[in-house]
Amino acid sequence: MVTVNHTIKSNTDHDNDADMLTIESGMPDECPGEMPVQSLREFGVDAKRQPVNPNGCRSHSWRRWLVLGTAVLLSLWGINEMRAVLAVGEMTFVEYLVLILFSLTFSWITVAFSGSIVGFFYVVGQRFFPRPLLSAPLHTRTAVLMPTYNEAPERIFASIEAMACAIEESGEGRAFDWFVISDTTDPDIAITEEAAFHTLRARIGKTINVYYRRRRQNTARKAGNVADFCRRWGAGYDHLLVLDADSLMEAGTMLELARRMQADPDAGLIQTIPQLINGTTLMARLQQFATRVYGPVVGTGLAWWTDKEGNFWGHNAIIRTCAFMSAAGLPDLKGNPPFGGHILSHDFVEAALIRRAGWSVVIAADLSGSYEECPPSMIDLAVRDRRWCQGNLQHSRVVTAKGLHWVSRTHLLTGIMSYLSSPLWFMLIVVGLVLALQAQFIRPEYFTDEFSLFPSWPRMDAARALTLFIFTMVILFTPKxxxxxxxxxxxxxxxxxxxxxxxxxxxxxxxxxSALIAPVMMLIHSGAVMSILLGQDSGWNPQRRDDGSLPLKSLIYRHRWHMAVGIFLTVAAYFNSLVLLAWLSPAIAGMLLSVPLSMLTSSWSIGARVKKWGLLRTPDESVRPAIRQAMDETRGAYETAVSHAPDLLTLASDPRWYAVHLALIDRMPTRARGKVDAVEATAAMKIREATSVSEAVSYLNQREQALVLATPALFTALSQLSLSQVTPSLPTKSPLSEESLLPESLI
Known part of the structure; x- marks a missing residue:
């Protein structure tokens, strides 16, 4: 990429002095490197690197024996107890189903139980014996990547400024470059991103390297966005610090990540455990409280036993660039979505491939100062989880990949089970109900093929069943x-x-x-799994961050099946016995109340009231993180820039805006002869037939407008329609000649 660096003279009514300003391209010169696509079917031993340090990638096996061994023993005991509960008499087919479903769901929760016990002692111990932070000067270069997709630009660029300035104040600013890599498809948001970027450059660009690039085609979504950066600029950096659009990290945390990566030549990836902040609705505050209070114990336990075979959650992590580029090029899965195509939950797979190549993957559970935000409502949570569910179920095509470490396979299986557990729990409830109805209404078969003095009908050990229930609740709630x-x-x-x-x-x-929400989320996840099995793709929608409220009519529509299932279970249990209804009431209550529950938890005003009462408060609300405070103080400047951003008509008609935008358009990839983009061709024809910029813009739909903004030839053709209407100051030789003008808002 050749950097555009033209001096543009300001000539506005607001400034009689000829201020000299500079237009630069959004990105630095390219430093390309190879990122080969990895095979899931083949992996030779010779392809695995040898660690620099003998123990650089060696984990402590006794930790696995302790945590997983305990989980296995607990699972075997619980399964045996359930068998004993059901096997008082001869077991029926329905009882066998209950035993199988119980075995799968019970075993799923024992690992979190055993890991949380270890995590508890480590969390408590860290208060007295904290891990010392590193202080060595940085001699490596880190690219901080902020991928975005149709998100609010003011939030993104304010957070970049806050983090970049904090790093600069530490004296290590030269070690970090900052990139907003956009996959935005909404043309209006794309234009406001550019306006926010110009503001960012004007505020800090003289001392801090900040860059912006919007892809013309968002192939392979976020994973493809990061891979595109790596192939074009990645070779110029030692590390990638990958964020999300709602991420924030304290300067001390980013510096410690870079220093740990620099100090450990075998480290391929170091993942922090983000804390949720800025929750406004009751739903967001529930998640925020849970992750802050319960999360450290569970996360520390997971980090302890996985050791050098940790995991990646897609953001708030630092990655060694050469490890990522050489080992984590993702293949497309054969077939069509939802199980084929691009890998959606790319993070788990990338971590597994990096570990396969001989690098360590570590979860830094001791590091605080890593933040993100969460969905504001059950509906938004369902939209996000639908995409995650599809991505995790895709891992069924990856878990058998050649050469993966068995712990990496465990992470993939855990991701699959995190969604399959919901339909399994639901099936267990339904089969348990069938078992109760069978005992109540179906006439026992007194005379079977085999001689017996007793009839063959379902019988259970009630005392043992109660003991097992209490034990299961202990396993389930101990981490909390x-x-x-x-x-x-x-x-x-x-x-x-x-x-x-x-x-x-x-x-x-x-x-x-949480007990009321859990059965609703169980049904939501069950529906997601069913839709994926039926072949429905999730798509890619931007996430709401603040108020999650919806009209009552929409809530009733979205929760109609949840209420219907609750009514069915209520009626079925009532006609069996009041005791069964009482046992099922915790699950049924959430389903029946799904609409008011969704309305209550998504309301910003209810969340504000709970916050005022001091409930579900986290330490970050009493002592606001410095990075969050800096972002809030900065955000106003970007809100102003966004509000004054031009539309496409102004961008193409005004030579000052035209020059600025053209400098930011990303390089066009080479088009193969005979391969024509239908959207591009249609947009070109519409522009050709128009007699003015406004007419052309009215012809273009949203997708075509976004493509015009990303295509120099189309954008130039659109701008040429205004030639007869502009002043003589319009550039005649080059859109970036000295006679071009900057937008007045940038002067």
Missing amino acids: ILGFIAFIINGQLRRQSGGFIRLILSFILEAIL
Whole structure:
């Protein structure tokens, strides 16, 4: 990429002095490198690198024996107890189904139980024996990547400025370059991104390297966006610090990640555990409270036993560029979506491929100062989880890949089970109900083919069933309880979260609301799995960040099947017995109340009221993170820039805006002869037939407008329609000649 660096003279009514400003391209000169697509069917031993340090990629096997061995023993005990509960008499077919479904769902929760016990002791121990931070000067270069897709530009660029300035103040600014890599398809948002970028460059661009690039085609979504950056600019950087559109990281956290990567030549990827912040709705505050209070125990336990075979969650992590480019080029899966095509949940697969190549993948559970935001409502959570569900189920095509470490396969299986567990739980409820109805209404078969003095009908050991139920609840809730204990015994965290009483009330409120939401999410995930099995693709939609409220009519429509299932289970249980209805009531209640529950938890005003009462408070609300405070103070400048951004008509008609935009258009890839883009051809014909810019813009649909903005020839052709209407100051030789003018808002 040849950097455009033309001096443009300002000639506006607002400034009689000829200020000299500079237009530069959005990106630095390209530094290309190879990123070969990896094979899932073949992997030779000779393709695996040898560690620099003998123990650089060696994990402690005894940790796996302790955590996973305990989980296996607990699973075997629970499964045997369920068998004993059902096997009082001869087991029926339905009872066998109950046993199988219980075995799958019970085994799923034992790993979190055993891991959380270890995590508890480590979280408590870190208060007294924290890991020392590194202080060596950085001699490596890190590219900080902020991918975005139709997100609010003011949020993104304000966060970039806050983080970049914090790093600059540390004295290590030369070690970091900052990139907003856009996949935005909405032309209006694309234009406001450019306006925000110009503001960013004007505010900090003289001392900090900040860049912006919008892809013309968003092939392979976020994974393809990052891969495109790597193939064109990646070779110029030692590390990639990958963020998300809602990510924030403290300068100390970013510096420590870079120093740990620099100090460990065998480290391929270091993942932080992000904390949720800025929750406005009740749903967001529930997630924020849960991850802050319970998350450290679960996350630390996971980091401890996975050791050098950790995982990647797609953002808030640092990656060694050469490891990523040489080992993590993703293949397309054979067939069509939802199981074929581009790999959606690319992060798990990238971590597995990096580990396969001989690099370590570590979860830095001890590092704080890594933040993100969460969906504001159950509906938004369902939209996000639908995409994640499809991506995780795609891992069934990856889990058998040649050469993967068995722990990496475990991560992939865990991702699959995180969604398959929902239909399994639902099937267990339904089969359990059938078992109860069978015992109540179906006449027992007194005379079977085999001689017996007793009839063959379902019988259960009630005392053992109660014991097993209590044991299952202990397994299920221990991670939460241990997380809460570890949190509340920390005096500083307790005070920052409102004190002992408010924390207890928050814990109870979170437990009740989570118990009501869980069965609804179970049905949502079950529906997602079913739609994927039926061949429906999820698409790619931007995520809402703030208010998640929807009209009542929309909520009723979206939750209609959840209410219907709740009514069915209520009626079926009632006609069996009131005892069965009481047992099922925790699950049924959430389904029946799904509409008011969704309305309550998605309301910004309810969330504000709960916050005012001091409930579900986290330490980050009492002592606002410095990086968040800096972002909020900065955001106003970008909101102003976005509000004054031009539309496409102005961008093409005004020579000042025209020159600025043309400098930011990404390089056009070479087009193969005979391969014509239908959208591009249609847009070209519409522009050719128009007699003015406004007429041409009116002809173009949204997709065509976005393509025109990303295609120099089309954008120039559109702008040429205004030649007869512009002043003599319009450039005649080059759109970037010295006679061009900048937009007045940039002067």
